[in-house]
Amino acid sequence: MNASAVAACARLVGGVSRTRGSGKMCLPQISGPGYVFRVPDEQHRTLRMPMRLQFTRIHSSRIPFEILLALLTTIFSLTAQAALKDGLVSYWPLDEVVGTKTPDLVSGYDLELHNLTAADLAAGKVGKAFKFENARATLLKRVNSAGEQLPINQHPAFTISFWANVTGTGQSDLRLFSEASTTDNNPLFNLGTDSAGSSGKLDIFFRQSGWTTVNHIKSEGEPLDGTWHHLAFVQTADGTRALYIDGAKDPVEVPAKAEGTWRVNTTTIGGILRANPTHWVTGLIDEVVTWSRALSEAEVQQVVKEGLNSVFPPLTKGMVAYWPLDEVLGVKTPDLVSGYDLELANLTAADLVTGKVGKAFKFENARQTMLRRVSTAGEQLPINQHPALTISFWANVTGTGQSDLRLFSEASLSDNNPLFNLGTSSTGASGQLDYYFRQTGWGTVDHLKSVAEPLDGTWHHLAFVQQADGARALYIDGVRDSLEIPAKEAGAWRLNTTTIGGILRANPTHWVSGLIDDVALWNRALSEAEIKSVVTGGTPVPFSKPQPLAIRSFKSDLPATAVGDKVILRWDVTKNVQVEIDQGIGDVTAKTVSGLGSAEVTLTSSKTFNLTLKRGTETVSRTTTVAAISDVAPGWTLIDNFDRYNVGLLNGQGGWADLDAVEFSVVEFSGNKFAAPNRGGSTAVLQMGPLAVAEGQERTLFFRAFLVGDETEPVRGQVALTDRPVRFGGDSGADIGPGAVISDEPGAGRQVGGYNGWQNPVELFDPALQPSTAYNIWVDIKNGPFNKDNSTTPPTNLGTGDTYSVHVAKDGTTQRTTIIANYAASRNPVGAADVGFTTPQLTRLILGGLGGHSTSTNLFFDDIYLSKTGYNTTVPRAFGFTVPVAETVKPPTLAIKRV
Incomplete structure (x- = not known):
């Protein structure tokens, strides 16, 4: 945009009259991640800002022309600089090693x-080299594949830019940048x-059979004099070429590219890669x-002066996530x-405000709201895996009256002990920020509170910073809080979860x-200066x-299902x-939104499903197997029989979460597999998903109990x-x-019973359970409504709530004994606020080892098992290990012909 256009825009916006009819407004409009400006030049261009800018509300009817002109000049200068991102294929800062590669920040074309190792990273022109x-x-x-944007020489026009600190004298015919082929040693x-x-001097050598060699x-x-210099090799679409040294065009005349296509597939820095690597240079290369x-x-010249700061602002260095x-x-x-x-x-x-x-x-x-992510190995979250880190966000939260709730948290699905929490005061008595950091083997940072009170019901910026040596600090609105954090x-x-607005462990809490x-x-x-810049x-x-x-x-959702029943497959992908999924499911791209998808499948036999992702020539696949179990009585849905699991800890097998990670096991006895608590105070949880029992519904929960070992050993289960x-x-x-308890607590043998109402003691009834039997x-459950007004403590007018009955029978007999009605x-x-107010649905199955x-x-x-509708008095299936119905494989076609 030329200076006259900027001035015209300044006059238009700065004047009292701001006519919209012309369409030449320079007023910012929020659009996506930046602001859009409509520019009053001959093209009426729309320009997107490269960063999110905040504009102060101006309480004047007229903006001084000189101030606005300076502002707009800066804005459009930034916008012009952002053009460096156009056509950008790769950017290797050469600042770090991730695994066995150094990352490309543009296309993921990591080298x-x-x-070489991380020990070969030295002080560079910018950061490391x-x-x-x-x-x-x-x-x-890097060996490139068809469909990728490298080698760079495939493009009619291109630019190669880098910094080099190399002493050329004494190094004969070695390479700083090269593209070649692993299948043909001729093109170079x-x-x-x-x-x-x-x-x-820089030496230029281009060769391919059929072309005149440069x-x-x-x-x-x-x-190449042993100091840092910038080199840029530029080829235009008509094939003409030029070399720039420190931003100045070198006089050397480089012959134009010949007609035709390069037959290259490798891109290298520091040498050549053909069938074998050769021509290794000595020196430093960067950016x-x-x-x-x-x-x-x-x-x-802009790249020489400021690098790619307009595309990769320095503040974004090391940024892992930005929401x-x-x-x-x-979703x-x-x-x-x-x-x-x-x-x-x-x-x-609708919750965006x-x-x-x-x-x-x-x-x-x-409403138990939160934003959550479960991370997998190799990802850069949770953020606490890094020695140094920064967590930055704006919050408008009233801490007073909210006891021990969480703004930002990292935790674990498989172990409820570790917690990294930034939240409200544990007592709810102030607007201070509360820190709670816990993990077995470490001293707990136990509800330390900031000196200042940023949770006062207005907007404040919070930045939690940890140095590489472990030192920690909190900044509120860019100012360091005086609290000393261990x-x-x-x-x-x-840890493996990152959440905003609550905690996610085996179950979510503390919203x-x-x-x-x-x-x-x-x-x-x-x-501190960078934090102030964010603020x-x-x-x-x-x-x-x-x-x-x-x-x-x-x-x-389930590892096994009855023959003829449906199972839901779920995936989380790029x-x-x-x-695509095989077994006749086909292309499920349309069912995949933001990487999440699901499909319902009816099983007539056991199936192994293969999910494949495709992007160009790239593919990646994963399988999951669902067992089909025969001879399940009508009206029952199999939840789990543990037969598909490995002997050992239950935690993480199927959908099970052991809240203390090591207190429930999968055991094998007489050829059958079971789940068993290893001690008292143990709980395993399974999310019911689509099998959740809604308010007003009636269902029967069926399970088997089996006792072994010394009869004098205490039994307490649920x-x-x-x-x-x-x-x-x-x-x-x-x-x-609603459920059943197995216990020998009264000393009258091992019996089955339950609780009659909230906070009442357990009641147990005959028959006594015999060992090795x-x-x-059967637990008949009616999910009844509770009082909807939770404002009184204790609550009033509770209503009936859930009711249940329990029936027991020795396996193999037909007579049930009703022990609870x-x-x-x-x-x-x-x-409660921290663990959640009561909700209408029964969403979780609990296995417990009681105190x-x-x-x-x-x-x-x-x-x-769970009944599909209403109550069910039948036995779902015979006791014992289940052998899945074998997967149906279509036999090959046999063709016979006379010879």
Whole structure:
């Protein structure tokens, strides 16, 4: 945009009259991650800002022309600079090693280290650089595939840009940048040292059969003099070529590219890769960038002066995730950095409200709302895996009256002990920020509170910073809080969930009420100046590269189902790719929204399903197997019989979560498999999903109990349905919900019973259970309504709530004994803010080892079923290990012909 256009825009906006009819408005309009400006030039261009800008409301009818002109000049200068991202193919900062590669920040074309390690990262021109050594045959390499944007020479126009600190004299014919072929040793595109090794000139050698060789043409300038110089090789669409040294065009005349296509498939830095690597250079190389277009001389000079700061603002360095919280895509809100989108829990787009910047999410404890993500190995979340980190967000939360609830948390699905929490005061008595950090083996940071009170019902910026040495600090609105937070102890966190608005362990809890906006995470400690920049200028929008193909999960709701029943397959994969499942399901891309998808399948035999992701020539696959079980009586749905699991800990097998990780086991006895508590105070939880029992419904929960071992050893067990998001092993017991208890507590033998109402003692009844004998237990459950007004303590007018009956029969007999009839269930009628108020649905199956249970593993649970409708008095299936119906394989066609 020229100066006159900027001035015209300034006059238009700065004047009293702001006519919209012309369409030439320069007023900012929120659009996606930036602001859109309509420019009053001859093209009426629409320009998107490269970062989210905040504009102060001006309380004047007229803006001074000089101020506005300066502002707009700066804005459009930034916008013009953002053009460097156009045609950008690869950017290798050469600052880090991830596994055995150094990352490309644009397209994910990471370079593989060859005889290099992180120890070869040295001080570079910008940050770090790789130190190459001929004697060690070092290089960075990539073999490219069809459909990719590398090698860069496939493009009619391109630019190669990098910094080099190389002494060319004495290094004969070695390579800084090269493209070649692993299948044909003839084609070569080389930028290297003087072929004679007698100068610091850049040597240009291009060869391919059928073309005239550019045979060791040398630059006029000598950039390879043992100091840092910038080199840019530019080819325009008509094939003309030029070399720029430190932004100035070198006089050397490089012959234009001949007609035809390069037959190359490798891209390397520091040497050549053909069938074998060769021509390794010694020196430092940094900041390597390729474009699929010819940069102008002004753009080359801009790169020399400021690098790619306009595309990759320095503040985005080390950024792992940035959730603007401005939109909902499917059931997620997007991360603009790594594709680590957060899943909405009890939230929708209707919960997006006016935020600090754009929109924000409105969280409500009563609705158990949160944003959540379960991370997998190799990902950069949870953020606490990094030695240094920064957590930044805006919050508008009233802490007073909200006791011990969470704004930001990291925890574990498989172990309820580790917790990293930033939340409201544990007493709810102030607007202070509360810190609670816990993991076995470390000293607990036990509800320390900030000195300042940022949770006062207005917007405040919070930044939690951890240095590489473990030192921690909190910044409120850019100012460091004076509270001294204990440093992180040595060792690694055992976490796999990241949440906003609550905690996610085996069950979600501790939901906060309030507004949260603009959450960003870095794997480095931001400086105080950088934090102030975020507070005053907003979070910069990073350049977002395509995410690698990844299947984060692919599984069925249940490991086995009855022949003829339906099972739901669910997957969480890289978004915006093609998704296919075999076994006749086909292309499920349309069923995959923001990477999440599901499909319902009817099983007539056991099946192994293969899910495949496709993007261009890339593919990745994963399988999951669902067993089909025959001879299940009509009207029953198999929940689990544990036969598909490995002997050992139950935690993590199927959908089971052991709240203390090691207190429930899968055991084998007489050829059958069971689940068993290892001690008292143990709880295993299974999410019921679509099998949840809704308010008003009647269902029968069936299971088998089997006792072994010394009859003098205590037995205390429970099987029940609940809505309660239990946290620890000791949470099972008297306020869970409708179910059955197996216990010898009164000393009258091992009996079955239950609770008659909330907080009442257990009641047990004959018959006494005999050892080494399977007993069938039916629990008839009616999910009745509770009082809807939770404002009184204790609550009033509770209503009937859940009711249940329990029937027992020794396996193999036909006579059931009804031991409980129409008892009120023990479910808490109200609940609590931290673990959740009572909800209408029974959503979880609980297996419990109650307090005092033996450590000898003497109580086994097996064959858990739920009736499909109403109550069911039949036995679902014969006791014993189940052999799945074999997968049906279509036989090959036999063709016979006369010879």
